Amino acid sequence: MQYTYEVMLDAPLGKKRGLLVLNGIAGECRGELSLMSFSNPVRGTVDADSACTLMGRMRTLMRNLPFTAEGRIDLKGLELTLHWGGRSYALHGSIREA
Numbered sequence: 001m002q003y004t005y006e007v008m009l010d011a012p013l014g015k016k017r018g019l020l021v022l023n024g025i026a027g028e029c030r031g032e033l034s035l036m037s038f039s040n041p042v043r044g045t046v047d048a049d050s051a052c053t054l055m056g057r058m059r060t061l062m063r064n065l066p067f068t069a070e071g072r073i074d075l076k077g078l079e080l081t082l083h084w085g086g087r088s089y090a091l092h093g094s095i096r097e098a
Contacts, residue, residue, distance in 0.1 A: 001023075001024065002021060002022070002023050002031075003021070003022050003023075003024075003025055003075075003095060004019060004020070004021050004095070004096040005019065005020040005021075005022075005073075005077065005078055005093045005094065005095050005096065006018075006019060006093050006094060006095075006096050007019065007020050007033075007035070007078070007091055007092065007093035008091070008092055008093055009035055009082065009089055009090070009091050010089055010090040010091075010092075011089060016035055016036055018033065018034045018035035018036070019032075019033075019034045019096075020032075020033050020034075020042070020078070020093065021034075022042075022073075024046075025046045025052075025073055025074070025075070026046055026048075027045065027046065028043070028044075028045055029043070029044055029045065029046055029054075030042070030043045031043075033054075033056065033058075035058070036060050036061075038058075038059040038060065040056050040057055040058055040059055041056055041057075042054045042055065042056040043055060043056065044069075046073055050072045050073060050074045051070075051071075051072060052069070052070065052071055052072060052073040052078070052080065053068065053069070053070050054068070054069040054070075054080070055067065055068045055069070058082075058084050058085075063085060065084055065085050066084075067082055067083060067084035067085075068082075068083045069081065069082040069083070069091060070083075071091075075095060076094065076095060077092070077093055077094040077095060078091070078092060078093050078094075079091075079092050080092070
């Protein structure tokens with residue numbers, strides 16, 4: 001099943017809105033994180049307690065670097081800490097209603 005989250009990244013130059021689309025939120029998951037005008041493939045895991053780890057590459061106009069994200073994700077929303085470019089950023093959001 002596919003899940004779409006409306007997300008907000010707390011970046012140094014302000015909040016950046018985007019979407020996280022995941023195919024599955026139990027066990028292994030794959031999807032796409034769309035932020036700052038770029039879509040970035042992601043993969044990871046979500047355990048039975050909603051603990052989540054995602055990884056992928058983040059593209060911007062200036063960079064293309066690997067990232068990891070850890071936190072919680074469920075059917076209501078997500079709270080993740082994204083590690084990218086040697087820094088950590090809050091990524092949070094809520095599930096988009098169909």
